[in-house]
Amino acid sequence: MKPPPSPVVLEYLDLDTPALALPTSSLDSAERERAARFHFEEDRRRFIHGRAWLRLRVADLLGIEPKAVEFTTVGERGKPAVLSPVGGSLLPTGTVPTFNLSHSAQHGLLALHAGGLPLGVDLELARPFERAARIAARHFNAAEAAAVATAAEGAEREAVFFRTWTRKEAYLKLTGLGLPGGLACVETGTEAAARSLRVPAEHGLASAWVTSLELPASTPAGLLAALAAPCAVPVDWRRG
Ligand SMILES: CC(C)(COP(=O)(O)OP(=O)(O)OC[C@H]1O[C@@H](n2cnc3c(N)ncnc32)[C@H](O)[C@@H]1OP(=O)(O)O)[C@@H](O)C(=O)NCCC(=O)NCCS
Structure with missing residues (x-):
């Protein structure tokens, strides 16, 4: 193995x-x-x-x-x-x-x-964002857009939106496609847990994996982050 x-x-x-x-x-x-x-x-x-x-x-x-x-x-x-x-x-x-x-x-x-190992990371500061449901409806996958729309308006909806955004952008940065690759090209999910992704053949990766990151307690509040890699990978936070 x-x-x-x-x-x-x-x-x-x-x-x-x-x-x-x-x-x-x-x-x-x-x-x-x-x-x-x-x-x-x-x-x-x-x-x-x-x-x-x-x-x-x-x-x-x-x-x-x-x-x-x-x-x-x-x-x-x-x-x-x-x-x-x-x-x-x-x-x-x-x-x-x-x-x-x-x-x-x-x-x-x-x-x-x-x-x-190829990597993609994204960091976002969750912030008031009135257009979250509208942007998600236009640019996220259907199940993700529905999760944003059904989250309580305000901080909860923004947390779901930015968590989903970080997962999508981490994947797009892993592939190198960036935002022109399209946020809906892969369903990365709205949950924080790691998941293996279904990668379109034209993205040139045999497999991909994404996880939301638990930031160290010393990190300022309100930050959300995700990591994408070709396979499940352990993480180590560097301190000091
Ligand atoms: C990659 C991309 C999503 C980053 O967007 P961003 O809002 O700057 O997000 P982040 O802060 O998370 O990432 C910035 C870092 O990503 C890295 N990066 C740049 N291009 C990248 C790519 N194609 N794939 C992965 N990472 C990339 C760089 O290290 C950059 O840091 P730097 O500005 O200090 O050099 C965006 O620039 C993009 O889509 N680029 C590709 C196409 C392009 O250039 N389009 C014009 C703008 S849409």
Whole structure:
């Protein structure tokens, strides 16, 4: 029997006031150019912090300096990925770590897998959203839309809506299709529990799995998150 995959390491970070020293000067020219294009200083700062954080964690895994980490993209919609290091990696030869990052306002969530399992994560801050039932009716699968519509208006409905949204977006980020893939392309469910998904053949995955995440107690209230991977995978929250 195949052994279970090693855990996906998850970490939350406040991108406005990060609780760790970030190597912000490690960004490459493409990242610096992108940072310069943000209209608002707040968005620029969050992007820089997010990229420096990602570089730091990938560098830790590879045993190289954050500025030596190189990124590429995969697929037509530009899913970011680590470029195979030329040499000196701490990981077994040929193993390239995978990651996926999500942010909602100043809140960041990073998922990292040392064994190279494709990942998708999404983080959302549940908030008042009057159009929840309308958006769900238009963009979710029928059973999901019905669950949103029948939830009590207000906080309960918003929780169901954003939980479902995070599960769908995590799946779309796993495949790299992103939102143009269509929120209704797979039924990811409204419950928090893990489920195996029926994946359309054209998505290029033999199987997929999604789960809502239980965030550590120290994480700000109101955040909802989900993780998608090709198969059931244990998770480890990184602290400190
Ligand atoms: C991927 C996507 C769903 C992310 O939306 P978002 O609201 O920014 O959500 P998140 O904060 O969860 O994710 C952002 C991170 O996802 C990652 N990402 C970018 N493209 C991705 C893709 N195709 N698949 C998976 N992850 C992707 C990046 O790390 C990005 O972080 P960065 O902005 O710091 O580089 C969205 O950008 C998308 O659909 N992209 C594909 C097509 C596209 O570019 N369309 C134009 C906008 S609809």
